[in-house]
Amino acid sequence: MSLSSALYSGISFILGFTTLGVFTAFSFIDTRTWQTTSIVSLQRLRKAQHDLWTLSQSTSSTSLEHKFLCLDSGLQLHYLSSFRREPQKSLVIFLHGFPDSANLFRHFLVPSEPHGTATQFVALDLPGFGGSDSLATYSATGVLNAVTEAISELKRRYLEDGASGGRCILVGHDWGGLIAYRVAAETVGLxxxxxTINTAYAPLFKSNAGKMTEECQRALRKLSFRTAWRESGPWLSQLLKSSYIFMFNLPMGLLAKWPFIRRVIDHELRWIWLNGHNANPESPVPSKASNWVQELAISQASCYGPSVDECATHDAEGLSYGPSVLARASCKPPGDWLQRIRLYREGLASRQWVFAEKLKQFEAPSRRNSQRFRCAVTVIFGLQDIALDPRIVLDGISGYFTSSDVLGKTHEMYRTGEVSISRSTSSHVLSLMHCGHWSLLEDTGTNTLEGVLAWAVSGTAEQQKDLSVVLGEKGVVLGRDVTLDVLR
Known part of the structure; x- marks a missing residue:
């Protein structure tokens, strides 16, 4: 190990252990989080888990159904879908992040307003989350091959053109967005x-952090301390926001033996449910009305996944949740969270992706020599993100977009839908001034995402309206709460 690697490992351990100590202290001090979420009774939680996860009957109140995919490896993935029986012209696939499940997107699976074209909406549980089986390894190869095979199979099931084409739109939040970025950069025709919603693209993140470090070092050599402090600001901000990642990357033996680890995890989940899933911008103290309490219970049930009782149910085809899902349901708190944080530990963000043989048809040529996106990308980002500094994850993102004329030729080559070079292959960055990390659950973010999807699936290029017009119809006022940059 080189001296620099040893130094980085040492600093990472110190930061991680310090964060673990701070989080442990907060789990005892932050009585507001415990008291507020304790109003969710065990009975209410059990009902929410039953409503969200039972396979014995469809959730008629939301018009959703539970379905499974069995991959070639034997891995079983669970997903939620809107009720559709005939092949569709468009397919929208949602990928959640940590610590969520497919239920994060349940309100988007049945749009409040019909779109101009027949569209199937699907929300997939990532491996090890919700109702999907756990993986032996959460490397880039393991997770990305599983998700890519699932996307291909979902296209075959729901699109008129099958797996070979069709208008497939991949939507990802947090880790789901990071996966979506890698799909955009390293595949073609998929x-x-x-x-993407409030996530980071690893090459841009690394590039911005490196540039800021170099500028800071240059300023220090010139003894310009004020400049050095200014240049290091975004980097230090991100370091603070990412402190939990250093904790997640502590030796697993230390985490497993930490006497308060269960309490720390439980507290962090409760904080997310209170301040992320159920953030109330109108008041720092959420209402204790029954509907809010119910939403809090749903947030818990969504993240925990199926309970032991739901694991005993079967769908219409006789399928049930796998043994690893049952094992996660039996943990306290439910979910086996030390297993789930392996997303952060095993290189999913940046390590090499080795395509499985059957998926090599989607592998982009010379992908390791180019980090540009090979399809159109729309970025939605809530600027009040608690985990990501926009100066690190947004500045320079336009450098990774490919021009519309190149995208048009690529889309035509791979038969991925009708293309308008001036519109449908445009890429965008939508900055939401007052939204946080779970921007899609806040009013402005919800309307923005619904507007983007309505625009994206609205038929051929000739039928598409300008995105700003569609957003306006959804009540999104550009320039006041949202800024829109169109990158052609």
Whole structure:
């Protein structure tokens, strides 16, 4: 190990252990989070888990159904879908992040307003989350091959053109967005457009952090301390926001033996449910009305996944949740969270992706020599993100977009839908001034995502309206709460 690697490992351990100590202290001090979420009774939680996860009957109140995919490896993935029986012209696939499940997107699976074209909406549980089986390894190869095979199979099931084409739109939040970025950069012919929500693209993140470090070092050599402080600001901000990642990357033996680890995890989940899933911008103290309490219970049930009782149910085809899902349901708190944080530990963000043989048809040529996106990308980002500094994850993102004329030729080559070079292959960055990390659950973010999807699936290029017009119809006022940059 080189001296620099040893130094980085040492600093990472110190930061991680310090964060673990701070989080442990907060789990005892932050009585507001415990008291507020304790109003969710065990009975209410059990009902929410039953409503969200039971396979014995369809959730008629939301018009959703539970379905499974069995991959070639034997891995079983669970997903939620809107009720459709005939092949569709468009397919929208949602990927959640940590610590969520497919239920994060349940409100988007049945649009409040019909779109101009027949569209199937699907929300997939990532491996090890929700109702999907756990993986032996959460490397880039393991997770990305599983997700890519699932996308291909979903296209075959729901699109008129099957797995070989069709208008497939991949939407990802947090880790789901990071996966979507990698799909955009390293595959061709798999998806037509990618939409990311409050996530980071690893090459840009690394590039911006490196540039800021170099500028800071240059200023220090000139003894310009004020400049050095200014240049290091975004980097230090991100370091603070990412402190939990250093904790997640502590030796697993240390985490497993930490006497308060269960309490720390439980507290962090409760904080997310209170301040992320159920953030109330009108008041720092959420209402204790029954509907809010119910939403809090749904947030818990969504993240925990199926309970032991739901694991005993079967769908119409006789399928049930796998043994690893049952094992996660039996943990306290439910979910086996030390297993789930392996997303952060095993290189999913940046390590090499080795395509499985059957998926090599989607592998982009010379992908390791180019980090540009190979399909149109729409970025939605809430600027009040608690985990990501926009100066690190947004500045310079336009450098990774490919021009519309190149995208048009690529889409035509791979038969991924009708293309308008001036519109449908445009890429966008939508900055939401007052939204946080779970922007899609806030009013402005919800309307923005619905507007983007309505625009993206609205038929041929000739039928498409300008995105700004569609957003306006959804009540999104550009320039006041949202800024839109169109990158052609």
């Amino acid at each position: 998806v037509w457009r990618v939409v």
